[in-house]
Amino acid sequence: MDDVKRTIKTGILEALPLAFAIAAYGLSYGVLATEADFSLAASVAMSLLVFSGAVQIVAVGMLASGASPASVLFTSILLNLRNLLYGAALAEGLAPAKKWRWLLSFGVSDEPFVLGSSRFKKYGPDPLYFGIVAGVFYLAWIISSLIGALVGNQADPQKWGLDLAFPITFAALLIPSLKEKPVIATALAAAVIAIGFEYFMPGNEFTIMITGVLAPLAGLYLKRRSLNA
């Protein structure tokens, strides 16, 4: 029993600092969702049901720029590919949960993966810890999305410059990731491909999908070249 209590306490304490960071993204998502003409209920329901910052922010961003639901869905599938990696890496640590794995799997995403995998590496399988961490992040995400959507509903977007929040949020998400050369190469290739597509076909809805498929090849090329050097 003491072990259970200790795990719960550790999970909450270790998740809290990241929960604040997640809440910052949640606030932005809530504001952006209302900008994309999502109702308050739809904005929060998306957080309740999808629980993925990347998918949700990109989805509302694409919808606001006029993309069709089909291209949003395709792009989200591309974004979700990395969940396969996370799930595969976490599977052993979640195995003791047996049938509860179906519920715990809902929490597989960037931040729970980071905390969960480092915990499993140190102490072995620990589904309870993963559940606590994912639960804390889930609450932070839902509450902050709701607050963001309430703010977005009250403010006049043009007057407060909230319509500028889309690209600026994406820039703030992108910059901290630009550390390794393959990642920088991916971003540069994406910029060139996207500018090329927009130049020849202004406002078309395939730019994001095609860039998402092609640009990572530049990063991959650079990574393989550095490994072979």
Place this chain on the structure above:
Amino acid sequence: MLKSWFLIGLLSVSTYLSRIFGVEFMAGREMSPSLRSYFNYVPIGIITALIIKQILVPSAGQLAISLPVLIGCLSAAVAIRIIKMFLPSVIIGVMIGWLVRYLLS
């Protein structure tokens, strides 16, 4: 409105499937390092494309650069490099972008 709810439903299902598929079926399988890297680079490509699409605005069949968006993005980029905090950087970027729009109008 119905379209939004339908899309939310599809995104929920596809996202959950990617999670459960990883946990239930990919466990113990060796994935090639190249595929692993490719998956990790995909979000970078998509986010960059989204920024470009917002900076380049189609106007009468041609592309125009939105200076408020461009300068706002650059300001947020510099801010997050210096202060390393997400939300304040977004707020700084939006305020500077808004100021540029105000000065240009």
